[in-house]
Amino acid sequence: MAVEIKQSFEVDAPIEKVWAFMTDPHRVASCMPGASLDEVVDERHFRGSIRVKVGAVMASYKGKVEMTEVDEAVHSVEIQASGTETGGGTASGTMRSSLVAVDGGTRVQADATVELTGKIMQMGRGMIQGVSDQLFKQFVAAARSELETAPSAGAVPAARSAEPLRIVPVLLAALWAAITGLFRRLFGGGPAKEGGA
Numbered sequence: 030m031a032v033e034i035k036q037s038f039e040v041d042a043p044i045e046k047v048w049a050f051m052t053d054p055h056r057v058a059s060c061m062p063g064a065s066l067d068e069v070v071d072e073r074h075f076r077g078s079i080r081v082k083v084g085a086v087m088a089s090y091k092g093k094v095e096m097t098e099v100d101e102a103v104h105s106v107e108i109q110a111s112g113t114e115t116g117g118g119t120a121s122g123t124m125r126s127s128l129v130a131v132d133g134g135t136r137v138q139a140d141a142t143v144e145l146t147g148k149i150m151q152m153g154r155g156m157i158q159g160v161s162d163q164l165f166k167q168f169v170a171a172a173r174s175e176l177e178t179a180p181s182a183g184a185v186p187a188a189r190s191a192e193p194l195r196i197v198p199v200l201l202a203a204l205w206a207a208i209t210g211l212f213r214r215l216f217g218g219g220p221a222k223e224g225g226a
Contacts, residue, residue, distance in 0.1 A: 034142075034158075048128055073095060075095075077091075109122070
């Protein structure tokens with residue numbers, strides 16, 4: 030199953046600061062829910078893992094990441110990744126991120142295509158898309174927190190927890206977004222309020 034992800038967000042930080050973040054695998058991994066950087070093979074090749082908890086079931090993926098293209102002149106980076114789940118499933122994909130300076134800040138555009146096999150496919154394309162959107166929002170919140178907060182003198186950045194990503198709350202959020210979207214289409218209502226129950 031192929032899943033396409035197209036997302037963008039803006040950060041209140043200069044483009045060079047955001048570029049330094051986006052090309053530092055340690056900092057990017059620290060902002061990704063459930064992810065960890067396990068080994069730096071060289072400046073372009075890395076090994077990492079991600080843990081996902083669905084109810085009482087834990088799934089662990091291990092894989093490799095390669096920066097296949099880094100163009101500092103236009104602030105564009107392409108990454109290829111592949112991983113294997115202990116139960117036999119696989120995930121592989123390519124993501125291209127590009128940065129554009131906007132009014133003292135930076136807009137980040139991310140386009141990715143991910144191929145999935147294994148038990149995760151039972152969730153269906155719509156739910157996987159919803160989950161990916163929620164995960165991206167979590168990543169954006171963590172990235173903004175790091176990039177937009179000025180460190181105090183002598184401060185050491187706090188290490189983020191390597192807790193596994195808990196999918197159930199994410200699934201519920203994605204399901205709620207799908208339900209409210211359906212009702213808006215059926216009844217022609219306005220945008221649903223976030224955080225509804």
